Amino acid sequence: MSLVLPASDSDRNTDDRQLAAACAAGDTSVFEEIYRRFGDRMKSIAWNHLGNISDAEDVVQEAFLKVHRAAATFTGEASLSTWIYRIVVNTCYDVLRRRRRRIEEAPIDETTETAERTAPNVDDAKRITLRKLLNELPEQRRSVFELFEIEGLSHAEIGEILGITEGNSKWILFATKKELQAKWKRNQ
């Protein structure tokens, strides 16, 4: 199935609803198209929430199954992409809660990962520091920060994904960055 990018919001809504309807019907080529379009960001969101490739891939796989099960309920109010990212984030929360119930979260071993960063020139030590600080944050604040600062999503999109208002997302980001800013120098 080849899809053309929609020209306007209403085209986007129609296109998203058609995609969702095809998902509900079980059209594998549509899932492949979704994977091609959104797969990388789904993996990135999952990786940044969970910290390892294996769990991130499991979450992406689980998210596709959830999309398949729930596609018939997609109304088109949000865009298909934010709806899918919302599923990814919620699946990550489930994994994190399960982890917390079982054992203390294993520290992320950055050196063993074979993931590639979009900006490899940034100091790994700083990334590890920021990762450590992010792990200490509550789920929602961490998600807002990661979706805005790492994934580059807008506050409107983050609002749709997390079920909060755009203004609330902006406020949470500001408060989170203030907290990180205060800890940042101490951890350098």
Next chain:
Amino acid sequence: MNITCNQLDDLLFDAGELAMTTADRHADGCASCREKLDAWKEISDVASSMQTTWKNDMLWPRIERSLRDERSRSVRTWSWQWAAAILLTVALGATAWYALRVRNHEASFDQDILRVSALDDVERAEQVHVEAIAKLERVAEPKLDEASTPLMVSYKEKLMLLDDAIAECQANIEHNRQNAHLRKQLLAMYSEKQQTLRDVLREESTHETH
């Protein structure tokens, strides 16, 4: 635009291009705000470098396989649900049919019992009539054989007609023992014969006294 240190947070919250330029300009002349602003920007720079991707050619085939499994599982579940629904409907239908059949059978059995018992009552009543008639006949027979008056002759003819009618009625009853109408007719004829025999005996005793 000149700002004070207290206003730095407002600019950081705004985060627009103009706000950040204004903050930068203020920070150039304020070491403490510069430190804060640099940390703010550095966090964003480090974060934006954390968008992560990796190549795994096996991931999509894995997802595709799990989707296929999910679909066949849901088809299987759907089939099982249908089969279970059909089985349940059949079982309920069979149970209802059996219960209805047992109830009808019991009702019909009760009716049969009632019918048999009513028939017994009727036949007992007939038997009483027959016995009474036999006794009366034994007494009246000699008188009828020697019928000397026209009235007695007419009684004798009436009794003979009643006997023929009773015989015919009994023959019909043999074919349909539960026919209530025939039974009533028979009882009426028995009563009539009994009454006629009594009349014969009464007539004879009146005749003798004269």
